[in-house]
Amino acid sequence: MALKYIDRRGTDSAKWDALDSQFGDPDLLAMWVADMDFKEAPCITEALKKYIDTAAFGYYSPGKGYFDAFIEWEKKYHGYDVKREWICFAPGIVPAFNWVLLWATKPDDAVILLTPVYYPMINAAKWNDRTLIQCDLVRNGMDYTIDFEKFEKDIAENDVKLFIMSSPHNPIGRVWTPEELRRLMEICRKHNVLVISDEIHQDFVFGDNKHYPTATLGDYDDFCITMTAASKTFNLAGLQNSMVIIPNEELRERYLEYQRRIHTYEGNAFGFVAVEAAYKGGRAWLEEIKAQIYSNFEYVRDTFAKEIPDVTVADLQGTYLLWMNFEKYFKTQEEVKTFMQDKCGIAFDYGEWFGGDNFVPFVRMNLATTHELVDQAVQSIIREIKKL
Ligand SMILES: Cc1ncc(COP(=O)(O)O)c(C=O)c1O
Known part of the structure; x- marks a missing residue:
C-alpha cells in the first residue's frame, strides 16, 4: 500500500486554504495545523462509499x-x-x-x-x-x-x-x-x-x-x-x-x-x-505513515545538525509535531514571523501560541507530509539562516 499525497489547496482545507486569514499570506508552505497531507486508508474510503451507496x-x-x-x-x-x-x-x-x-x-x-x-x-x-x-x-x-x-x-x-x-x-x-x-x-x-x-x-x-x-x-x-x-x-x-x-x-x-x-x-x-x-x-496504513513521519524527523534533525547546528530540535518520542529552537537567532515574535513567513515562506505554529513569551523563539513543524515538502522547508530555513 502506498501513501497517497493530496494537494489540498482548493479543497477548503484549514491547513492550506486558511493561510490567508491566519497568516495574511495564501502562498505559504503549510506546516502548521496537525493533520496530514495524505488520503485516508483505503478501508475507510471503501466503508464511506458503501455507506453512501446503501444508506439514507x-x-x-x-x-x-x-x-x-x-x-x-x-x-x-x-x-x-x-x-x-x-x-x-x-x-x-x-x-x-x-x-x-x-x-x-x-x-x-x-x-x-x-x-x-x-x-x-x-x-x-x-x-x-x-x-x-x-x-x-x-x-x-x-x-x-x-x-x-x-x-x-x-x-x-x-x-x-x-x-x-x-x-x-x-x-x-x-x-x-x-x-x-x-x-x-x-x-x-x-x-x-x-x-x-x-x-x-x-x-x-x-x-x-x-x-x-x-x-x-x-x-x-x-x-x-x-x-x-x-x-x-x-x-x-x-x-x-x-x-x-x-x-x-x-x-x-x-x-x-x-x-x-x-x-x-x-x-x-x-x-x-x-x-x-x-x-x-487501518493498522497497516498507520505503520506506513509512522515510518514516513519518523524518516521526515530524522532528515530534519540530521540535516540541521550538519548545516545549521545552532538550530536544535526536540527528540520525536511521540506525536508528529517537531519542536524547533531558534533562540540563537531570534528574540522577538516579530523577528520569528519575519524570518519564517517573509524570508522562508513557511507557516508554522508559533512557539508563543503554546504559552506566551517564554516560547517565542520556537516553532512547531508538522511532519505528516511528503519528504519533498519537508525538504523544501528545511532547505529554505538553511538558506536563510546562512544569510544572517
Ligand atoms: C493534544 C491535542 N488535543 C486535541 C486536538 C484536537 O482535537 P479535536 O480535533 O478532536 O478537537 C489536538 C490537535 O492537534 C491535539 O494536539
Whole structure:
C-alpha cells in the first residue's frame, strides 16, 4: 500500500486554504495545523462509499461494531480494557475538554497546564474566565522534564481544580513514562484535582518509547477522564468524532447531563462509519505513515545538525509535531514571523501560541507530509539562516 499525497489547496482545507486569514499570506508552505497531507486508508474510503451507496442520510445511531472496534484497539495496542458504558461521544476533544471544564469548575477556579502545551487548552481556561496556572516544563538543551515540586506547589497555592494533560505531549513530543504519570496523578489525588488525560496522539510513539494510558497505571478512575480519537491517528479530523472515556459513574452522569443541556450527543454519520473502518482495518496504513513521519524527523534533525547546528530540535518520542529552537537567532515574535513567513515562506505554529513569551523563539513543524515538502522547508530555513 502506498501513501497517497493530496494537494489540498482548493479543497477548503484549514491547513492550506486558511493561510490567508491566519497568516495574511495564501502562498505559504503549510506546516502548521496537525493533520496530514495524505488520503485516508483505503478501508475507510471503501466503508464511506458503501455507506453512501446503501444508506439514507437520516439520524444515525452508532452500532455495536463501532464500539467493539474501539474497545479492541485500546486493548490490543494500549492495554486499556475499556467498558462499553464508559465511552461517551464528543465531536472533538477540544469541545470535550471545554465542556468538562465548564461543569467541573467555576469562574475564577484555577486550571493547571504543563507548558508549552496545545494552545486550545490555554484558551479553554482563558476564554471561560478560569485562572490559568502555567507550570513550565524544565528544558535542558532540548530535553524536557516535569518539575514535580513546582507542580505540587502551584496546585496547593492556587487551589487548582483541574489539570488538562497532553499525553504524548504536544508540542514537545515527549512520551511520558509510567513513573512520571504516576507522580502527576498522585499529586492530583492528594489535592483533589480532576485530571483530563488527552491521549489523542497515543498512536504516534516511536523507538523504544511506549504510550501508557494514564488510567491504566493506578486506581485513578474516580478523578481521571481519558480523551482520545481516531482523528489524529487516521487523518479524520474533519469528520468530528472522538471518544471520552469516563469510568466513574458520577462523573459520567455529569458529562451526559451537560450534553443533554446543550443537546450535542449525536455525531455525524460519516464520522462513525469512518472511525469503525479505521480501527478495524487501518493498522497497516498507520505503520506506513509512522515510518514516513519518523524518516521526515530524522532528515530534519540530521540535516540541521550538519548545516545549521545552532538550530536544535526536540527528540520525536511521540506525536508528529517537531519542536524547533531558534533562540540563537531570534528574540522577538516579530523577528520569528519575519524570518519564517517573509524570508522562508513557511507557516508554522508559533512557539508563543503554546504559552506566551517564554516560547517565542520556537516553532512547531508538522511532519505528516511528503519528504519533498519537508525538504523544501528545511532547505529554505538553511538558506536563510546562512544569510544572517
Ligand atoms: C493534544 C491535542 N488535543 C486535541 C486536538 C484536537 O482535537 P479535536 O480535533 O478532536 O478537537 C489536538 C490537535 O492537534 C491535539 O494536539
